Amino acid sequence: MERTDIRNFCIIAHIDHGKSTLADRLLELTGTVSAREMTEQVLDAMDLERERGVTIKASAVRMNYTTQNGHGYEINLIDTPGHVDFSYEVSRALQACEGAVLVVDATQGIEAQTLANLFLALDADLEIIPVVNKIDLPAARPDEVAEEIEELLGIDAADVIQISAKTGVNVEAVLEAVVERVPPPKGDVTLPLRALVFDSHYDSYKGVIAYVRVVEGVLDMSEPLLMMATGAIAEPIEIGIFSPNMKPSGRLEAGEVGYVATGLKTVRDARVGDTITVRSRAAAEALPGYVAVKPMVFAGLYPTENEDYDLLRDALDKLQLNDASLVFEPETSQALNFGFRCGFLGLFHMDIIQERLEREYDLDIIATAPSVEYEIEMRNTGEVRVIDSPAQLPDEAEIEEIREPWMRIQIFTPTDYIGPIMDLVTKRRGEYVSTEYLDPRRVMLNYTIPLAELIVDFYDRLKSISRGYASLDYHFEGYRTGNLAKLDILINHQPVDALALIVHQDAAYHKGQALVSKLKEAIPRQQFEVPIQAAMGKKVISRANVKALRKDVLAKCYGGDITRKRKLLEKQKKGKKRMKMVGQVELPQEAFMTLLKLDEG
Amino acid sequence: MLPVSLYLHIPFCKSRCSYCDFNTYAGLDHLTEDYIAALGREIELAGRGIEGEKPHAHTLYLGGGTPSLLTPQQVELLIAASRRHFDLPAGAEISIEANPGTVDLDKLRRLREMGVNRLSLGVQSAQAADLKLFGRIHSFEEAIDAFKLARRAGYENISIDLIYGAPGQTLPGWRDTLKRILDWQPEHISLYSLSIEEGTPLEAQIEQGTVDVPDPDLAADMYDQAREALSKAGLQQYELSNWARSGRECRHNRQYWLNESYLGFGAGAYGTFDGLRYWNVGPVGEYIERIRQTKESRFPPSPAAEGSETVNHKMAMTETMILGLRLTGEGVYKERFARRFGRTVDQVFGDVITRLVEQELLADDGQSVRLTERAYLISNRVFVHFVEDGSLTA
Ligand SMILES: Nc1nc2c(ncn2[C@@H]2O[C@H](COP(=O)(O)OP(=O)(O)OP(=O)(O)O)[C@@H](O)[C@H]2O)c(=O)[nH]1
Numbered sequence: 001m002e003r004t005d006i007r008n009f010c011i012i013a014h015i016d017h018g019k020s021t022l023a024d025r026l027l028e029l030t031g032t033v034s035a036r037e038m039t040e041q042v043l044d045a046m047d048l049e050r051e052r053g054v055t056i057k058a059s060a061v062r063m064n065y066t067t068q069n070g071h072g073y074e075i076n077l078i079d080t081p082g083h084v085d086f087s088y089e090v091s092r093a094l095q096a097c098e099g100a101v102l103v104v105d106a107t108q109g110i111e112a113q114t115l116a117n118l119f120l121a122l123d124a125d126l127e128i129i130p131v132v133n134k135i136d137l138p139a140a141r142p143d144e145v146a147e148e149i150e151e152l153l154g155i156d157a158a159d160v161i162q163i164s165a166k167t168g169v170n171v172e173a174v175l176e177a178v179v180e181r182v183p184p185p186k187g188d189v190t191l192p193l194r195a196l197v198f199d200s201h202y203d204s205y206k207g208v209i210a211y212v213r214v215v216e217g218v219l220d221m222s223e224p225l226l227m228m229a230t231g232a233i234a235e236p237i238e239i240g241i242f243s244p245n246m247k248p249s250g251r252l253e254a255g256e257v258g259y260v261a262t263g264l265k266t267v268r269d270a271r272v273g274d275t276i277t278v279r280s281r282a283a284a285e286a287l288p289g290y291v292a293v294k295p296m297v298f299a300g301l302y303p304t305e306n307e308d309y310d311l312l313r314d315a316l317d318k319l320q321l322n323d324a325s326l327v328f329e330p331e332t333s334q335a336l337n338f339g340f341r342c343g344f345l346g347l348f349h350m351d352i353i354q355e356r357l358e359r360e361y362d363l364d365i366i367a368t369a370p371s372v373e374y375e376i377e378m379r380n381t382g383e384v385r386v387i388d389s390p391a392q393l394p395d396e397a398e399i400e401e402i403r404e405p406w407m408r409i410q411i412f413t414p415t416d417y418i419g420p421i422m423d424l425v426t427k428r429r430g431e432y433v434s435t436e437y438l439d440p441r442r443v444m445l446n447y448t449i450p451l452a453e454l455i456v457d458f459y460d461r462l463k464s465i466s467r468g469y470a471s472l473d474y475h476f477e478g479y480r481t482g483n484l485a486k487l488d489i490l491i492n493h494q495p496v497d498a499l500a501l502i503v504h505q506d507a508a509y510h511k512g513q514a515l516v517s518k519l520k521e522a523i524p525r526q527q528f529e530v531p532i533q534a535a536m537g538k539k540v541i542s543r544a545n546v547k548a549l550r551k552d553v554l555a556k557c558y559g560g561d562i563t564r565k566r567k568l569l570e571k572q573k574k575g576k577k578r579m580k581m582v583g584q585v586e587l588p589q590e591a592f593m594t595l596l597k598l599d600e601g
Numbered sequence: 602m603l604p605v606s607l608y609l610h611i612p613f614c615k616s617r618c619s620y621c622d623f624n625t626y627a628g629l630d631h632l633t634e635d636y637i638a639a640l641g642r643e644i645e646l647a648g649r650g651i652e653g654e655k656p657h658a659h660t661l662y663l664g665g666g667t668p669s670l671l672t673p674q675q676v677e678l679l680i681a682a683s684r685r686h687f688d689l690p691a692g693a694e695i696s697i698e699a700n701p702g703t704v705d706l707d708k709l710r711r712l713r714e715m716g717v718n719r720l721s722l723g724v725q726s727a728q729a730a731d732l733k734l735f736g737r738i739h740s741f742e743e744a745i746d747a748f749k750l751a752r753r754a755g756y757e758n759i760s761i762d763l764i765y766g767a768p769g770q771t772l773p774g775w776r777d778t779l780k781r782i783l784d785w786q787p788e789h790i791s792l793y794s795l796s797i798e799e800g801t802p803l804e805a806q807i808e809q810g811t812v813d814v815p816d817p818d819l820a821a822d823m824y825d826q827a828r829e830a831l832s833k834a835g836l837q838q839y840e841l842s843n844w845a846r847s848g849r850e851c852r853h854n855r856q857y858w859l860n861e862s863y864l865g866f867g868a869g870a871y872g873t874f875d876g877l878r879y880w881n882v883g884p885v886g887e888y889i890e891r892i893r894q895t896k897e898s899r900f901p902p903s904p905a906a907e908g909s910e911t912v913n914h915k916m917a918m919t920e921t922m923i924l925g926l927r928l929t930g931e932g933v934y935k936e937r938f939a940r941r942f943g944r945t946v947d948q949v950f951g952d953v954i955t956r957l958v959e960q961e962l963l964a965d966d967g968q969s970v971r972l973t974e975r976a977y978l979i980s981n982r983v984f985v986h987f988v989e990d991g992s993l994t995a
């Protein structure tokens with residue numbers, strides 16, 4: 001294939017605007033996936049993606065397309081996730097493309113990640129093809145949305161392609177536009193190989209499979225490869241394309257997208273963002289690569305059963321192979337024993353990881369409430385410590401000041417919900433920056449807000465007060481000093497490290513109370529009365545008691561039905577195993593998550 | 602080894618009580634005749650199917666359902682079959698469960714004459730409101746009559762069943778019930794804590810909100826007060842739910858708690874014999890059919906068994922603990938345990954016992970292990986330590 005006949009593009013959009021559905025239609029149209037194999041959002045291969053109807057991982061696929069005027073093209077498509085937690089996936093995918101199809105839902109218009117992802121694409125110098133989707137819906141306002149796009153991009157609204165990815169209307173126009181407007185990849189086949197690793201996954205037989213975009217030269221099986229950043233050497237086991245399943249081709253040339261099975265056993269040897277070259281004829285310089293993603297949210301993950309610690313570590317290792325954004329290190333807790341402090345891109349990411357651990361690795365885990373990274377300046381030494389868990393907070397007397405991360409946020413919303421949104425943000429210590437009108441009915445609100453406030457249920461609240469209409473994007477702004485202190489929770493007079501919280505002084509009293517009453521509900525009655533207290537320093541600010549359990553007996557069973565009795569007890573025992581013993585008290589998993597739900601009611 | 606016990610299940614009731622999830626049916630009276638024939642036949646098949654000598658039996662229990670709905674002839678047939686196929690000596694304990702409103706003097710007398718020597722009367726409460734909620738077919742006045750008739754008929758061993766911890770029950774009402782029952786001076790009392798079972802009308806009512814959720818703390822108070830009242834009246838607690846005058850402990854039920862062999866006959870009955878536990882099919886018609894189709898069969902299991910499991914050593918030891926600890930007076934005798942299993946209680950459960958003794962839930966005097974009084978109402982918290990966790994079997 002001539003390089004001029006290759007097109008590489010990705011599909012970007014706000015969450016749920018129909019990227020994966022559009023990809024379905026394109027795969028169908030090009031005959032890449034037969035009607036028999038076709039399912040909805042066929043590229044969302046993970047069980048979790050299918051169940052939640054959400055793309056988590058970007059996926060690449062090669063299609064062959066013959067245009068209306070009879071010319072054949074090789075087109076590489078990358079479907080990307082829309083959720084803000086995964087925007088780093090988008091930015092990586094962009095590096096493998098020359099063009100981006102920007103999908104906008106005709107009923108929703110431009111939303112937070114529409115803009116955020118668009119800016120990423122523009123930064124990467126991509127040709128943008130705007131598309132308005134879901135025109136089949138009664139509530140669609142395709143022309144208005146096209147005009148919004150015109151204003152945003154300076155593209156004539158008439159050139160915005162209006163489609164329905166669901167029914168297939170006008171989808172072919174998207175392919176024609178890709179061929180026409182997206183430039184073919186540049187890059188010299190004769191130069192030494194440079195291939196960018198934009199994603200990877202781990203296969204137990206073939207080792208790390210690197211998803212690559214060959215920028216220059218030729219990638220084939222003939223010679224050992226060198227990972228330029230890590231220095232690791234790999235004998236290629238298989239080279240191929242995504243069609244959409246992996247299909248060996250033996251060779252990839254400059255401009256092409258595909259994979260190479262490296263046989264490498266750890267993802268650390270073949271990192272996303274690295275450049276692959278040929279060892280014997282190495283390129284002089286690596287490709288720019290990516291800025292490493294920084295986790296924003298931290299939480300402890302502990303096996304419910306202590307003996308599962310090794311299994312949890314193995315599982316995290318494996319997940320990290322496919323998800324470089326996940327970081328973890330061992331952590332011990334008095335309450336929960338041995339586990340891992342994990343860093344996530346956001347709460348959704350945390351949720352996904354937790355669910356994958358439970359489902360794909362069959363582990364029962366307890367997650368502590370998420371925390372952010374604080375900077376602690378020490379009083380005497382002036383030393384600055386970075387902590388990501390309230391348990392690590394030094395003694396109050398030693399602290400000069402505590403600094404916490406603040407975020408810039410953009411909220412896109414119909415004007416109707418400005419009031420309640422302002423209330424929400426203010427309650428969460430947010431500070432107003434500006435309002436921009438997108439049109440008379442929709443605005444973009446800019447605020448700054450502590451990240452700690454954002455991760456406790458903010459997004460759900462925003463969605464609920466705006467009936468789902470508001471969307472949110474955020475970026476790290478910087479650290480600021482805060483009037484913060486540690487809130488300890490004592491159960492049966494013992495502080496429980498995994499329940500400690502760093503809170504703003506003004507909210508401490510209220511939070512302490514809310515937490516104590518939530519815990520009282522979550523903790524089942526024990527054989528003795530269990531006092532629960534919230535304290536700041538030595539001062540108890542709230543308390544409640546879980547009354548002693550008085551009755552736990554089996555019902556009468558007739559005719560000596562001991563089997564049933566025994567099974568009931570076995571079930572009870574299984575339930576008990578899922579509890580964590582803190583001193584003499586059995587705490588259920590929910591107790592550790594109560595911190596997340598403080599705002600309800 | 603103790604002699605075996607025989608249990609005969611009579612799955613018929615006049616109407617269904619609101620809390621009851623037993624294997625029993627209302628409106629199947631037309632099957633009674635065939636059922637009794639089948640039950641007699643099952644006893645025969647078992648007797649013939651057991652290898653070796655006729656087993657020695659020391660208790661026979663007719664439970665239900667409502668066995669007192671049977672005619673004297675029907676009961677006689679069953680007792681005769683039991684005597685024919687098992688070695689049931691004259692001194693054996695023969696109990697029958699009876700509901701007020703289903704007995705008269707003549708029936709009681711004839712049962713007594715054919716050897717029934719223990720009567721378990723389902724009174725449940727002295728409060729009209731409770732009886733209504735329970736959907737019982739009788740009033741408290743009818744219960745008084747039944748008790749008096751039983752005495753007249755010559756029963757010197759009468760047990761009364763009562764239910765506590767039900768929605769709407771109050772402490773004063775409960776005290777009143779206890780007082781009235783104790784006035785009768787029964788030999789034995791069983792107190793059952795009401796549990797809301799799946800699929801019962803009572804559960805539905807609670808879900809709809811027409812009936813309150815029972816309050817476990819109130820139930821605990823009722824239990825405590827009952828223990829006090831019964832003990833004052835000279836009844837000794839010998840099991841978590843059972844009190845008796847000395848020598849009147851129910852031998853049949855003690856057989857269960859000692860985890861000794863018993864043969865269960867009838868629809869839905871359970872039995873454990875010769876290391877095998879079996880449970881019979883529940884529906885009456887199916888049961889009759891199964892028995893009819895059997896010419897002969899080795900026992901155990903029963904030819905009407907729906908399923909069975911081998912009770913392995915480990916399971917038997919667990920069950921011996923969780924059943925034996927129910928016997929509040931005697932507890933689990935270490936010597937008996939060691940004789941039966943060839944290992945001592947301490948070898949098998951030493952760690953658990955030590956921990957529970959520390960928590961003051963068990964008492965260990967070297968001879969036997971018993972529940973402490975504070976463990977009576979939270980006995981599950983003790984038993985649970987003796988079972989395997991359910992991840993494999995659940
Ligand atoms: N009516 C209609 N529904 C559509 C259309 N395109 C997509 N949808 C629906 O919109 C929902 C989201 O579609 P997806 O394709 O999963 O959206 P996505 O952009 O890939 O979502 P994420 O990957 O989670 O960001 C699904 O329920 C689709 O069936 C369309 O053209 N018309």
Ligand code: SF4
Binds near residue numbers: 666
């Ligand atoms: S009489 Fe006894 S067996 Fe029959 S329904 Fe009532 S409680 Fe159940």
Ligand SMILES: [Mg+2]
Binds near residue numbers: 019054081
């Ligand atoms: Mg998608």
